[in-house]
Amino acid sequence: MRDDILNRRSVRTYEKRKLSDDTKKLTEALILQTNQMKGPFGHEAHFFFHDQQAFLDDDAKKIGTYGFVKNPPAFFGGITQNEFEHLIDFGYLFEHIIIELTKHELGTVWLGGTFNRSAFNFMVSGHEIIPAISPVGYPLEKFSLREKVIRFGIQADRRKPFNELFYLNDFVHPLETLIPHDIPYYHSLLYVQAGPSASNKQPWRLLIEDKKIHLYLEPTPNYGTSLSFPIQLLDMGIAIYHLEAGLKEDRLSYQMKTLEHPEKESLKYIISFLID
Numbered sequence: 074m075r076d077d078i079l080n081r082r083s084v085r086t087y088e089k090r091k092l093s094d095d096t097k098k099l100t101e102a103l104i105l106q107t108n109q110m111k112g113p114f115g116h117e118a119h120f121f122f123h124d125q126q127a128f129l130d131d132d133a134k135k136i137g138t139y140g141f142v143k144n145p146p147a148f149f150g151g152i153t154q155n156e157f158e159h160l161i162d163f164g165y166l167f168e169h170i171i172i173e174l175t176k177h178e179l180g181t182v183w184l185g186g187t188f189n190r191s192a193f194n195f196m197v198s199g200h201e202i203i204p205a206i207s208p209v210g211y212p213l214e215k216f217s218l219r220e221k222v223i224r225f226g227i228q229a230d231r232r233k234p235f236n237e238l239f240y241l242n243d244f245v246h247p248l249e250t251l252i253p254h255d256i257p258y259y260h261s262l263l264y265v266q267a268g269p270s271a272s273n274k275q276p277w278r279l280l281i282e283d284k285k286i287h288l289y290l291e292p293t294p295n296y297g298t299s300l301s302f303p304i305q306l307l308d309m310g311i312a313i314y315h316l317e318a319g320l321k322e323d324r325l326s327y328q329m330k331t332l333e334h335p336e337k338e339s340l341k342y343i344i345s346f347l348i349d
């Protein structure tokens with residue numbers, strides 16, 4: 074079982090200390106490595122590391138996370154095209170960085186809404202955007218009161234049950250939580266369910282048809298309309314990353330591709346996994 078995936082939590086309160094040289098090196102190397110990777114639709118993104126010059130919350134004020142994130146010593150972020158496939162790939166690659174940092178016990182939180190994009194405007198041109206950034210730092214052991222209030226507001230510890238997220242063969246049969254061993258692709262489903270999502274809306278839906286797993290988005294009505302891009306596509310990239318982690322753990326080989334799939338009016342089809 075992947076502890077990094079199952080036990081990751083958004084960290085909004087950090088120890089008030091700068092990153093060590095080792096942590097900086099590790100983060101920079103990870104970012105360089107991720108810049109060489111491609112998402113499920115074959116697109117790259119460009120990630121950057123922002124080590125704060127002014128100490129801690131001073132710089133965070135400019136970046137506009139002040140009030141949401143306490144004492145962030147550094148940030149990373151990424152740039153991509155404001156296009157359907159690119160945004161999904163961005164979600165996938167950004168989550169790769171988040172999970173790798175989690176393995177090293179570093180704290181992160183996806184920030185797609187609560188930061189000041191204009192602080193990074195000098196980095197983007199044309200059709201490019203910065204869909205999200207995240208602090209990188211040493212998590213404070215306990216949640217602060219402010220963090221508890223945020224977590225309560227978005228019900229951050231809640232995850233929808235399997236039978237609201239997953240279907241077997243058709244959309245009439247939600248996957249009931251039977252004995253785990255009886256559930257196909259159990260690890261993948263567990264990891265998708267544990268994923269972070271914008272405002273914890275958990276818009277991912279999966280339909281399993283024997284050797285095929287189809288992934289869909291159930292867009293949350295009127296959500297994220299003030300943003301210049303469909304933020305829930307990032308959640309879909311995250312789901313793909315988590316699903317894949319489960320298949321890898323079970324040593325299954327697969328292809329990610331567009332396949333014929335059942336339709337449902339409220340759902341937008343994203344991609345499928347074809348298991349060998």
Ligand SMILES: Cc1cc2nc3c(=O)[nH]c(=O)nc-3n(C[C@H](O)[C@H](O)[C@H](O)COP(=O)(O)O)c2cc1C
Nearest residue numbers: 082083183184185186187229269270271272273307
């Ligand atoms: C695409 C995306 C955007 C997010 N944007 C923000 C944000 O702007 N501010 C914030 O405090 N949390 C943000 N979050 C964090 C979610 O609120 C959090 O992942 C969710 O509530 C689940 O909690 P957990 O990460 O602790 O499991 C975002 C998460 C995702 C995936």
